[in-house]
Amino acid sequence: DVKVTQSSRYLVKRTGEKVFLECVQDMDHENMFWYRQDPGLGLRLIYFSYDVKMKEKGDIPEGYSVSREKKERFSLILESASTNQTSMYLCASSSRAGGRETQYFGPGTRLLVL
Amino acid sequence: QKEVEQNSGPLSVPEGAIASLNCTYSDRGSQSFFWYRQYSGKSPELIMFIYSNGDKEDGRFTAQLNKASQYVSLLIRDSQPSDSATYLCAVKPPGGYNKLIFGAGTRLAVHP
Numbered sequence: 613d614v615k616v617t618q619s620s621r622y623l624v625k626r627t628g629e630k631v632f633l634e635c636v637q638d639m640d641h642e643n644m645f646w647y648r649q650d651p652g653l654g655l656r657l658i659y660f661s662y663d664v665k666m667k668e669k670g671d672i673p674e675g676y677s678v679s680r681e682k683k684e685r686f687s688l689i690l691e692s693a694s695t696n697q698t699s700m701y702l703c704a705s706s707s708r709a710g711g712r713e714t715q716y717f718g719p720g721t722r723l724l725v726l
Numbered sequence: 727q728k729e730v731e732q733n734s735g736p737l738s739v740p741e742g743a744i745a746s747l748n749c750t751y752s753d754r755g756s757q758s759f760f761w762y763r764q765y766s767g768k769s770p771e772l773i774m775f776i777y778s779n780g781d782k783e784d785g786r787f788t789a790q791l792n793k794a795s796q797y798v799s800l801l802i803r804d805s806q807p808s809d810s811a812t813y814l815c816a817v818k819p820p821g822g823y824n825k826l827i828f829g830a831g832t833r834l835a836v837h838p
Contacts, residue, residue: 645825652830653830655814655828660825662823668823702769702770708823713760713824714760714775716772717770718769720768
């Protein structure tokens with residue numbers, strides 16, 4: 613079974629703090645993704661990575677950065693957390709192979725920024 | 727125009743009925759189509775994927791794809807209260823990296 617884990621299920625941070633969200637997958641997937649999900653807005657792609665040390669901006673990268681030093685791990689960094697970054701953060705991974713684009717999601721991290 | 731559109735619902739069906747969930751997409755070159763189920767407070771889980779025109783059945787679920795009309799649907803037969811969730815349609819547009827475009831989801835409520 614594909615397993616994607618995220619470092620925290622719930623997180624409370626203060627405005628201005630630097631926040632690290634970590635994601636680990638055990639399926640040797642090349643692609644990894646970070647989304648945020650807000651009511652009425654659906655899943656929005658923040659960043660994705662298609663290989664170690666490679667990253668591409670998604671639809672809403674502002675205020676976020678990412679790091680992928682190892683194939684199995686993809687980190688999302690909020691450089692200076694703000695209240696509008698309160699959200700559910702979902703990590704996903706997928707194979708790069710054609711016909712195997714299914715994305716598998718981690719359990720999510722619910723972040724509250726006060 | 728949104729790239730992947732779904733009716734937000736809620737779609738309310740009685741237990742045992744067929745639930746029909748629809749999704750349209752804008753990029754005619756899209757290649758792969760996915761249905762995910764998401765329970766409240768949980769992450770999305772894959773139900774089905776479909777690549778070719780026509781129907782694909784898996785248990786109580788049937789995915790239908792019509793590329794000419796640019797829509798994909800999910801039928802749930804013999805709906806159960808445990809099917810109550812938000813259903814997300816996802817589409818892989820042309821191009822690399824296997825990015826998916828997600829719709830905002832349709833909330834399904836199955837009442838006893």
